[in-house]
Amino acid sequence: MRKHLKPFGLLLFFLAIASAPLLAQETTLDESRTSLFRLSLIVGGAIITLTASAGAFCQAKAVSSACEGISRNPGSGPIIRMLVIFGLVLIETLVIYALLITIIILMVQWGKYT
Secondary structure (H helix, E strand, O other), X not given: OHHHHHHHHHHHHHHHHHHHHHHHOOOOXXXXXXXXXXXXXXXXXXXXXXXXXXXXXXXXXXXXXXXXXXXXXXXXXXHHXXXXXXXXXXXHHHHHHHHXXXXXXXXOOOOXXX
C-alpha cells in the first residue's frame, strides 16, 4: 500500500504546482464564447473516448482471432502474424487521426474571428 502512495503523492504535488498559473488567470470570455468552448470540450472528449474504446475493442478482437487461427493451423503462423500486425497498425492510425481531430477542435481560438 505504501509503495503506491509516494508516486501518487508526487503526482498530486506536481499537478498542483503545474495548475497554479492557470488558476491565477482571469477569464475574458463572454457567455456565448464560454458555452461554445464548453461544447467543444464535450465534443472533443466524446470523439477521443469513442475512438479509443472502439480501437481497443477492435485490437483485442483481432489479436484473439489471430491467436485462434494460429492455434488451429500453426503452419500459417507467420502469414497470420504479419496480417495482424498490419491490421493493428491501421487501427492505431485511425485512433491517432481521431486524436488529431480532437486536438484541432480543442485548440481553435474561439472568438478570434468574431
